[in-house]
Amino acid sequence: xxxxxxxxxxxxxxxxxxNPGGILDRLGEHVSISAAAVLLGCLxxxxxxxxxxxxxxxxxxxxxxxxxxxAVPTLALLTILPLxxxxxxRPAVVVALAVFAVPPLxxxxxxxxxxxxxxxxxAARGVGMTGAQALRRxxxxxxxxxxxxxxxxxxxxxxxxxxxxxxxNGGGLGEIIRLGFGLSIAVGGGQILAGGLLVAGLALSVELxxxxxxxxxxxxxLRRARRGAGRRAADAITGS
Amino acid sequence: xxxxxxxxxxxxxxxxxxxxLRDNSDTVVxxxxxxxxxxxxxxxxxxxxxxxxxxLAYWYRPLTGPILALTGVLYTVPSxxxxxxxxxxxxxxxxxxxxxxxxxxxxxxxxxxxAGLNQVPAEVREAAExxxxxRWGRLLRxxxxxxxxxxxxxxxxxxxxxxxxxTVGVVIGRGGxxxxxxxxxxxxxxKSQIMTGTLLxxxxxxxxxxxxxxxxxxxxxxLRGRAG
Numbered sequence: 001x002x003x004x005x006x007x008x009x010x011x012x013x014x015x016x017x018x019n020p021g022g023i024l025d026r027l028g029e030h031v032s033i034s035a036a037a038v039l040l041g042c043l044x045x046x047x048x049x050x051x052x053x054x055x056x057x058x059x060x061x062x063x064x065x066x067x068x069x070x071a072v073p074t075l076a077l078l079t080i081l082p083l084x085x086x087x088x089x090r091p092a093v094v095v096a097l098a099v100f101a102v103p104p105l106x107x108x109x110x111x112x113x114x115x116x117x118x119x120x121x122x123a124a125r126g127v128g129m130t131g132a133q134a135l136r137r138x139x140x141x142x143x144x145x146x147x148x149x150x151x152x153x154x155x156x157x158x159x160x161x162x163x164x165x166x167x168x169n170g171g172g173l174g175e176i177i178r179l180g181f182g183l184s185i186a187v188g189g190g191q192i193l194a195g196g197l198l199v200a201g202l203a204l205s206v207e208l209x210x211x212x213x214x215x216x217x218x219x220x221x222l223r224r225a226r227r228g229a230g231r232r233a234a235d236a237i238t239g240s
Numbered sequence: 241x242x243x244x245x246x247x248x249x250x251x252x253x254x255x256x257x258x259x260x261l262r263d264n265s266d267t268v269v270x271x272x273x274x275x276x277x278x279x280x281x282x283x284x285x286x287x288x289x290x291x292x293x294x295x296l297a298y299w300y301r302p303l304t305g306p307i308l309a310l311t312g313v314l315y316t317v318p319s320x321x322x323x324x325x326x327x328x329x330x331x332x333x334x335x336x337x338x339x340x341x342x343x344x345x346x347x348x349x350x351x352x353x354x355a356g357l358n359q360v361p362a363e364v365r366e367a368a369e370x371x372x373x374x375r376w377g378r379l380l381r382x383x384x385x386x387x388x389x390x391x392x393x394x395x396x397x398x399x400x401x402x403x404x405x406x407t408v409g410v411v412i413g414r415g416g417x418x419x420x421x422x423x424x425x426x427x428x429x430x431k432s433q434i435m436t437g438t439l440l441x442x443x444x445x446x447x448x449x450x451x452x453x454x455x456x457x458x459x460x461x462x463l464r465g466r467a468g
Contacts, residue, residue, distance in 0.1 A: 003328035076438035160318030189328040196324025
């Protein structure tokens with residue numbers, strides 16, 4: 001039997017969805033771990049990124065952070081963190097995933113504030129706003145589309161990486177794939193493929209959903225102009 | 241000789257240990273060699289496929305959108321899912337790992353090459369045309385050399401992320417240094433083994449990145465003065 005038919009069969013078995021440790025359980029774990037990681041990433045990266053952007057310093061730091069995390073394998077962080085004071089279990093997994101959420105969040109928060117027209121910034125100073133006021137009432141609203149873009153990138157990345165949590169018994173949809181591999185290809189091929197479809201489907205839906213949210217929070221006049229600018233900002237961060 | 245990260249650490253299980261490296265140098269070197277050859281082969285194959293694809297996207301504008309969109313969608317697919325898609329067909333082996341990492345590297349290189357080619361100024365293109373260059377001559381003598389910085393950026397990003405991605409190959413037992421990391425985790429949380437694998441991964445990425453920077457400087461002598 002070919003793997004696709006096996007996968008369809010596997011997905012069609014209701015018990016595979018509702019059993020303890022079935023798809024619904026794993027999906028819940030996957031989403032809750034990812035959500036916690038992205039929120040933790042936001043808590044760290046957004047204030048830092050906004051502040052760095054506001055002061056105009058630390059552009060090098062932002063690039064350094066994104067380059068460093070690119071080189072560190074996810075697997076390494078997932079295996080190292082449980083052995084530190086975080087201990088085994090969810091906190092370690094969440095922190096490991098949050099580390100990979102930080103670069104897009106940080107870079108976009110930084111660029112979001114930096115791209116604000118200097119004239120607008122001066123006008124804010126001119127009407128007597130303090131630095132903190134200008135950041136909160138002028139720069140932050142103008143940076144919202146960038147924050148949303150960073151959030152979308154980070155969310156997709158975390159959902160994708162959360163699949164690897166299974167290697168340290170962290171649960172999530174990756175568990176289905178790993179158990180499938182444990183059964184050998186001939187027996188578990190369908191389960192492997194089904195798990196892959198679920199993980200990829202989840203990542204794509206997250207991408208689409210937050211892409212929609214991103215459009216929603218971008219004021220209409222900025223929508224067309226920003227696409228190009230956002231891409232340029234992303235290029236700048238990746239070093240081209 | 242070994243040294244500890246903090247006083248609270250278990251003295252029997254340090255994060256760094258020369259003892260481990262000395263006793264297991266064979267395994268570590270084999271894994272490192274495995275990892276390096278996998279990465280180099282993947283990036284080479286990806287570059288050989290990606291650059292022509294990017295040229296195609298550059299020549300035939302209607303293809304640019306679909307090619308970039310396809311690479312975007314593929315990039316969203318998690319690596320583990322890609323392993324899951326490919327393994328049932330190609331089986332458990334190096335070929336599967338290679339295909340997955342090649343696919344990811346491909347996307348990065350295509351995007352950066354297209355961006356590099358699009359950065360070639362229109363005047364330059366017209367001047368080349370005016371001098372009688374044909375489509376191929378212009379591509380090989382003018383456009384590709386001018387797009388080299390973009391291509392090299394793509395190669396660097398692809399190389400660094402490939403080094404990290406190969407470790408996911410542990411799912412089918414072919415993860416290079418990932419094998420060492422994962423085995424260290426399973427064998428009573430052998431910290432120095434995990435740390436060795438991790439540091440070697442980061443070091444490998446750094447060395448390959450620096451090598452590519454060097455190659456880039458050799459290939460684009462005209463940029464050297466400008467960069468200062």
